[in-house]
Amino acid sequence: MSRSSLFTPVELGALRLSNRIVMAPLTRARADVNHVPTAMMAEYYAQRADCGLIISEATAVDPQGMGWYRAPGIWNEDMVTGWRVVTDAVHQSGGQILAQLWHMGRLVLPDYLDGRLPMGPSPIAGEGETFAPRPAGDDSLFLPMKPYVVPREMTQDDIDKVVSAYGRAAANALSAGFDGVEIHGANGYIIDQFLQSKTNHRTDNYGGPLGNRLRLLSEIVAAVTEVIEPGRVGLRISPTSERKGMGDEDPGTLAQAIGELCSTFGLAYVHLIEPIASGFMEKPANPVMERLRASYDGAVIQNGSFDGDTAAAFIDGKQADAIxxxxxxxxxxDLVRRFADELPLATPNFDYAYVGDETGYTDYPTWR
Ligand SMILES: Cc1cc2nc3c(=O)[nH]c(=O)nc-3n(C[C@H](O)[C@H](O)[C@H](O)COP(=O)(O)O)c2cc1C
Incomplete structure (x- = not known):
């Protein structure tokens, strides 16, 4: 089948993409131990700069929301300086890159918070376990794993501070040379924790009816679009994902309401994670893509287990604007070229997905 539609330009708000292939955000944990981006990250992103748009790995807006060993942040000057090297490298290679703004909420282990509890909408722990920081003197490849803990319930003051942190992080992203930002509202992190009914049992203005559960997202979008034009701001969501103990009583209505909110703010795009094939994530029983498309008048980036053929079919069928x-x-x-020339794809070594340095990171070759 023809994949030609993948290689046509498209506009997502104020962003002009030369093709419809987007690099999804990938946490690779190659920042330094103080969460400052490194030179190898600049090389890695520059190697991939011929896609239409790069979304950076999740980048913490605030130390309270950071619970990942060697993931990057964007709350201080050193981080802005480190990111500037990355964005310069991407731009010199002809690409463009958005910062994915992230706060992990209840999913931060106390190990990252000097023993303090993480915070979330309600005192309900995430399901499963996650990477703890590397103990001093440990030089094994893999990180220890620990179960998620019951967070403390956020106060109004906590909520206000998170909203402000997103606004400051958006300003820092501009200073660091990013072309815009993507607000991480997916995968069970703080925004998703407020949106979904299973994790938000609050009885104040931020919980209960859907309109209340949308309030944190709405305040964050308002804070971010005060510093960055809405046409350079996207939102990532995963309303049907039940990983890490997530769940919503009515994901379709949630997706529709998020679409309406994004239309109101005039955001550049919504980035929907909804796997159409099995693999990393399970296929949802009742996909919400149609509900989102019907309620949202902007562009949609679709994600989840696509290959070159299924991606082109989605673009041809007008089910998504980019994949x-x-x-x-x-x-x-060189994924763009491999898709264009229908070349085989190399298989990643997942041992190095979330740990290590150059090996399994910047050393994957382009097609011979
Ligand atoms: C190693 C790895 C790191 C990831 N890090 C992030 C992240 O930082 N932010 C995010 O929104 N999603 C993250 N994801 C999810 C991916 O962006 C994507 O949704 C998922 O891999 C499914 O798309 P795919 O089938 O094309 O791989 C990560 C996935 C993997 C495998």
């Missing part, structure tokens, strides 16, 4: 690829980008820096 993002996550795992394929780990081992295929």
């Amino acid at each position: 993002s690829f996550g795992r394929p980008y780990i081992a295929n820096p």
Whole structure:
């Protein structure tokens, strides 16, 4: 089948993409131990700069929301300086890059918070376990794993501080040379924790009816679009994902309401994670894509287990404006060319997905 539609330009708000292949955000944990971006990150992103748009790995807006060993942040000057090297490298290679703004909420282990509890909408722990920081003197490849803990319930003051942190992080992203930002509202992190009914049991203005559960997102979008034009701001969501103990009583209505909110603010795009094939994530029983498309008048980036053919079919069928690829980008820096020339894809070594340095990161070759 023809994949030609993947290689046509498209506008997402004020962003002009030369093709419809987007690099999905991928946490790779190659910042330094103080969460400052490194030179190898600049090389890695520059290698992939011929896609239409790069979304950076999740980048913490605030130390309270950071619970990942060697993931980057964007709350201080050193981080802005580190990111500037990355964005310069991407721009010199002809690409463009958005910062994915992230706060982990209840999913931060106390190990990252000097023993303090993380915070979330309600005192309900995430399901499963996550990477703890590397103990001093440990030089094994893999990080220890620990279960998520019951967070403390956020106060109004906590909520106000998170909203302000997103606004400051957006300003820092501009200073660091990013072309815009993507607000991370997916995958069970703080915004998703407020949106979904299973994790938000609040009885104040931020919980209960859907309009209340949308309030944190709405305040964050308002804070971010005060500093960055809405046409350079996107939102990532995963309303049907039940990973890490997530769940919503009515994901379709949630997706529709999010679409309406994004239309009101005039955002550049919504980035929907909804796998159409099995693999990293399970296929949802009742996909919400149609509800989102019907309620939202902007562009949609679709994500989840796509390959070159299924991506082109989605574009041809007007089900999405662009498609993002996550795992394929780990081992295929030249993914655009491999799709164009229908070349085989290299297989990633997942041992190095979240740990290590150059090995399994910047050393994947382009097609011979
Ligand atoms: C190693 C790895 C790191 C990821 N990090 C992030 C992240 O930082 N932010 C995010 O929104 N999604 C993250 N994801 C999810 C991907 O962006 C994407 O949604 C997922 O891999 C499914 O797309 P794919 O089938 O093209 O891989 C990550 C996935 C993987 C495999």
